Amino acid sequence: MAKYRHEVLAVVLRAADGEQARLKVLVRRREHEPFAGELALPSGPVEVDESMEDAVTRHLASQLGLAGLAHREQLETYSDPERDPFERTIATAYLGLVPSDAELSLVSEAVWVDVTDLPEMAFDHHLVIESALKRLRGKFSYTNIAFALAPAEFTMASLRGIYEAALGHEVDVTNLLRVLQRRGQIERVGTLAGSGARGGRPPSTWKFTSNEYQVTDPFAALGPGRRTTV
């Protein structure tokens, strides 16, 4: 039938906390040619009787021992005939997000790489990651997608770190709080976290009101008025 392979590619992201939160992407070192020994995104073929979504889940589990993405969505499909020098391969990329408090038991080949300092990568995987980051950045602005990177409960300071890591620029905590409150994305949890290392007022903890992906700020320009309830 077809004379080429169709595979899925996964761009799995995670926010590693620390002084300044960093966004990490999950890659593994290739064992076989082409590009043996180089870093590449997890990938694998789609079987005749499975959807691409099932294939992504299956390959992530079998290759890296990863289960339980908080969010998964399809990205572009890459079809340049030259993208795989070994055999013609069409690849559909997926974005996967892992909460920062998830307990993972990955195989030893798995490597988390900082997205701000990507190494050389096999195939066009560099492009794929860039594209995934661009998509993620957009969604941070008008959806509640941060729930899929944030832990179940968090302080505004740590959430700020996640936003900064994902967006790639500074974010004002004050305004972040108010934007998310206005959109109904977050709510206060009663408890207080401990004070920081150098003292200071203890922060309250927050959680996302929903763990379902939602567009909370749909594009409105030229929209039918929101004032006059139709």
Add this chain to the structure above:
Amino acid sequence: MAKYRHEVLAVVLRAADGEQARLKVLVRRREHEPFAGELALPSGPVEVDESMEDAVTRHLASQLGLAGLAHREQLETYSDPERDPFERTIATAYLGLVPSDAELSLVSEAVWVDVTDLPEMAFDHHLVIESALKRLRGKFSYTNIAFALAPAEFTMASLRGIYEAALGHEVDVTNLLRVLQRRGQIERVGTLAGSGARGGRPPSTWKFTSNEYQVTDPFAALGPGRRTTV
């Protein structure tokens, strides 16, 4: 190698002018099983040595005699194993836009169908069209994509019709003009069009400042301030 087909699907849209502009999608009647005799989106296989973009262009030209899309972009890739009852097929959908003043010489099998009143369609093509419309609606709000549906020169009234057809709701001409002017999307052409059938002041004509797809109103929430030029 693979045990299934990979094809491209095209959702080609056009604004048919008239009293009220209508958005039309290009379909054709299938000759072969499955779904012989039913309406379906133009589609076809991807060859080993061509990209999917080339395949879309090729199939549109050979099947329907269509050339010269003003805009083309990739949509989702559909991989449900059950979506083609005959043989397993993965399909990548593309959105194509045709300006309303384009001269077309389509083959007789081609049919333009109003998107607000879609007939029964083969496979999951109904879903594909819905998804394409959703994407188009979003882009009308924050990009200059209307240039690809509008004629080279137009009056604000006729552009309003295109916006209403694409967005599916009423649009205030006054505000449309100002939004597009502020974003630098349109500019006035000197000439005046003739008055309408029942008299009235003759409208001036306008054109898009660019015929390249551009994001003119990127999402800004939580963005790095636009005031302080970094």
Add this chain to the structure above:
DNA sequence: CCAAAAGTGTTGTCTTTACACCCATGG
């Protein structure tokens, strides 16, 4: 008491909608 961090109040700017009003033309 002071530094540090959290959280609140306030202000100014920009975008968008709604709608009143003026302008130019055909009949």
Add this chain to the structure above:
DNA sequence: CCATGGGTGTAAAGACAACACTTTTGG
């Protein structure tokens, strides 16, 4: 001169960024 549509002016509402100010902790 009046109906018909084109076009401009303007006000009100909302969203956002910036930043000063208050609160609560550790040392």
